[in-house]
Amino acid sequence: MDVRRLDLLRELAERGSVTAVAEATGRTPSAVSQQLKVLEREAGAPLTERSGRGIVLTSAGHALARSAADVAIALARADAVWDEFRNDPSGEVTLLTFPTIGATMLPAVLTELQQVPGLVVRATDFDPELAEFAELTADYDIVLAHTMPGVLPWGGRGLRVVPLLTEPLDIGLPATHRLAGRSHLTASDLVEETWLGVPPGFPFERILHAIEQQGGRRVEIAQRFSDMRIVEAFIQAGFGVAFVPRYTSGTLPPELVLKPLRGVPSARQIVALVRPDVAERLAVRTVLDVLVAKAAELGAGGAGAGA
Amino acid sequence: MDVRRLDLLRELAERGSVTAVAEATGRTPSAVSQQLKVLEREAGAPLTERSGRGIVLTSAGHALARSAADVAIALARADAVWDEFRNDPSGEVTLLTFPTIGATMLPAVLTELQQVPGLVVRATDFDPELAEFAELTADYDIVLAHTMPGVLPWGGRGLRVVPLLTEPLDIGLPATHRLAGRSHLTASDLVEETWLGVPPGFPFERILHAIEQQGGRRVEIAQRFSDMRIVEAFIQAGFGVAFVPRYTSGTLPPELVLKPLRGVPSARQIVALVRPDVAERLAVRTVLDVLVAKAAELGAGGAGAGA
């Protein structure tokens, strides 16, 4: 049982196609196919079977891939122990962030991490509507994701979920709005309003449904945006009200005020998603530690300012 | 960090010399040396240093070797899971036994294991005086060892110790002996006797010391043998009394009787020693299971006959 081949099988289990594995590992599909064939011969049982144009793992293949993941973890742990021994987190950590938190927290995080010699963080942002967070852990070491509390759709995938922040979602209003003087708002205040929503399927939607249910009528959603900058601009321009995350919106212009929502739980959970094997790496753990610390600062400081 | 190289380092940690690793893995010392050099380059720190003619691991080397052992375990576990999945314990299990238990238990064990298709057990016996039990786990999958209860000198080595049997050590007497009618014996009965001992350093010696201490005088040791057959013959011939393991002596001739010793704890612990990574293999675990079961039978049946 060669480890490199087992690792290929693990990748196949995650990515689902020979071609995808080949791209991810920088090889030709032919090479991957050959190696899988050899592994199959070594294992003594078919690991894949054809399904349409592609292939799927057999149950045997899944079983072996699971073990392969454990081996990958042990190997990564060996690396981590070694890094710790040398006290030198080595290598590059790739990080994927959604825009709001990327703008708010990441600069401070990366600044702090510059202190660590030999550690290179390569961060990218992405459109959260585009793809599933979990899929992306195959390509990035750390994926910053957000979801509603209680809903953790990626727990079953065997991913490590590191909670960073529970961020209240306040209601953003123009400073001139009739409700702008209130200390807080309720569902009945808000069902009358025109809303700026998110594209269908986004987690924020659930809260809006809760407001509708509690307020007794449907709200009007005038526009749908995923980018917070646009939403803020539209709030200011008087096109409606919207959920605005309390901490990760940066400095808001004075024309825009945030009011907490009462009676309806409105918060989003911000977490870091990591594959268990990459979570073993010291470099990755170092980045995670700083992320957690900065998120805590943000939560404490932001809560103080918000209260 | 290549796994094959890590494994070589693990072997080096166990065997202590490049030449020994080369022999054990069927390579030339040059090949081993080269691979270790590459690993050292990859690791970025010296792993070995010269010590006289040979080499020793640096502390860094030890740290990495430890992780390498964990990787070996994960890899072996993958094999085991796979074997279990196919429900087919594959491969060969090598077993090293000391003579007494080899004669008593092993035939039944191997008979039972013949039922298992595809499992080959290769057993060898050895002179227990020759070498340290623990060292031998590098060359054999399972090493049957015996020691006094409470004394487990191989616990610290990271070996898995599977207890098989706590075997009382009775006193063997000629049937014509003045004490042969007793139901049991005490230390004061025995300090007067001429003894057949074991070579110096053998575990049985401790019990004899306890008898001397409790009986108030030193006993006379006429001969020293390690082989039980010889001891039994000498007992019958009237040359003295000796410790005889209760269960593992096979069928004794009627000229020889066994009497339990009271007042002095006299038993030996029979255990199986296994390296943790090989302990993961299903084939090895299968053999261990049968060993434990047969030892339990022997203990139950032998205790019934002895009481």
Added chain:
DNA sequence: ACATCCATGTAGCGATGCTACATCGTCAGT
């Protein structure tokens, strides 16, 4: 001082794993 033992260099060879290219089966669009 000499023979011995152990680790380690060097040259060369063979196995292994890759790429490039070809082939075959499946699916979607017209």
Added chain:
DNA sequence: ACTGACGATGTAGCATCGCTACATGGATGT
């Protein structure tokens, strides 16, 4: 149904890697 695209898999050839054989050098003990 035909066709083009896609995905997996064969085949030939090439580069790299790990091995052996042999030589070297330092440490040991007689």
